[in-house]
Amino acid sequence: MKTIEEIPKTMDVLNLYGIGDLRFEKKETYKLEKDNVLVKIKYCGICSSDIERVFVNGTYHFPTIPGHEMSGQIVAVNDEDEDLLGKKTAIFPLMPCFECDACKEGQYAQCSDYNYFGSRCDGGYSEYLLVPKWNLVLFDDSLDYKIAALCEPGAVAIHSVNIGNIKKGEKIAISGTGTIGMMIALVAQGKGATVTVIGRSSKSLEFSKELGLNTLLTNELEDKNFDKVFEVVGNNESINQSIGLTGNFGTVILVGNPKDDVYLDKQIYWKILRKQIILKGIWNSSYNTSVNDWKEILDLMVRGNISFESLISKEFSMNEYAEAFDYLRDANEKKLKVMFKNE
CATH class of the missing domain: 3.40.50.720 (NAD(P)-binding Rossmann-like Domain)
Known part of the structure; x- marks a missing residue:
């Protein structure tokens, strides 16, 4: 294993134990696995669907760490993936089965047996995340992490x-x-x-x-x-x-x-x-070798013709989660995208 920083034994997370029961706590940091990298999450957007998951419908099981709009830095890799170490990346949150008819056609958003960061498995309200290499969406060093966290929407x-x-x-x-x-x-x-x-x-x-x-x-x-x-x-x-x-x-x-x-x-x-x-x-986005909406939006972000930063209303640390969700649910507050930051 190769790293660019000392990886702590535990990490900060926001863990959902039940509807309305979100807790800021410590959890054991992920161990590096084959064909995966460890990403240090820099920013994670709070999606409107996250509000429903936390306060109305819950996730697919409890506890679950929500969050699927993520950007971060690759801080630990297996020896054979040394070229990825230190790279900036967004994360495609859907993990397809690669076996159903839709997957065989590269239509992964229509996968019949998929996993998903932040709802079906632990996601980005976390200091670190273990990510399959296939889900990495690398981006240019000139692009700010918080802008790249807008990649999913x-x-x-x-x-x-x-x-x-x-x-x-x-x-x-x-x-x-x-x-x-x-x-x-x-x-x-x-x-x-x-x-x-x-x-x-x-x-x-x-x-x-x-x-x-x-x-x-x-x-x-x-x-x-x-x-x-x-x-x-x-x-x-x-x-x-x-x-x-x-x-x-x-x-x-x-x-x-x-x-x-x-x-x-x-x-x-x-x-x-x-x-x-x-x-x-419309469902989700295209993410394959012939059509990749993620690469297209990243190209737009790097070009700088659109003021994506103007869409970000406020940033909170994860331990300020109560204030963040109060702000989001306050109809009197003028807001668009709200994010958790770990920087």
């Missing part, structure tokens, strides 16, 4: 825009004002589309305006028609609204993950038929 945004097949000059609407919605808007705008972000209140649209995006309130949507609409909320109101805003032969790209059952109004369903609207679903 950024890859979903890239995947959504690519599936939407955005063309220069198209009129695009984004229903949803969270981090992924903002990233979709910025990437689509970079491809030459005219982008409008839709929100329920002026407050929800403040970040969109600061990023230089066109905005519309939901009560200003009469007679609006868009070539393509990205639905990034996942509730009945937003889904019905997105379909209703789509013009003839347009496309709705469904990105939001619903918490409850979804129903379509009859008038909205008729619009799908009469306008011959195409509905496209």
Whole structure:
């Protein structure tokens, strides 16, 4: 084994023992295994799905260390992997089976028997993480760790825009004002589309305006028609609204993950038929040798044409987890991405 620092016997983690029972504690540091490296986590984003896991639904088993939006440095490797030592890396959080039909086609997001950091196994709310080499997404030394920690939502945004097949000059609407919605808007705008972000209140649209995006309130949507609409909320109101805003032969790209059952109004369903609207679903991101959304978003980050740092609202140390989640759940706080930092 080769290392660039002394690896402690124990590490700091945030461990979820049950719904609402998140604890800052010490845990034995991972032992290096074959075909794996030890990554020192520098930043880990708090996803909206993490809030659901911690306070509503739980993870697949307890205890579990949440967190899947990670960046860090490779600090320990096996002798044969010395060239990886010290490298900066993001981490693709899905660990596929490599045996099902989807995996054999390289469509790992559709794997039927996958593991996943932060929900099915321990993730990035941790000082260190044992990571298979296959899941490493190395990035340029010039890129800041906290920007690279946006890779996971950024890859979903890239995947959504690519599936939407955005063309220069198209009129695009984004229903949803969270981090992924903002990233979709910025990437689509970079491809030459005219982008409008839709929100329920002026407050929800403040970040969109600061990023230089066109905005519309939901009560200003009469007679609006868009070539393509990205639905990034996942509730009945937003889904019905997105379909209703789509013009003839347009496309709705469904990105939001619903918490409850979804129903379509009859008038909205008729619009799908009469306008011959195409509905496209999005799940996760592409990560293979022919299509790699992670590499694409990293290239954008390194180029610096988009101000990704403006999407990061606040950083907390892991021992400040209670304050972090209080801040995230406070409807009066103006925020986008919140991160834990170990630097």
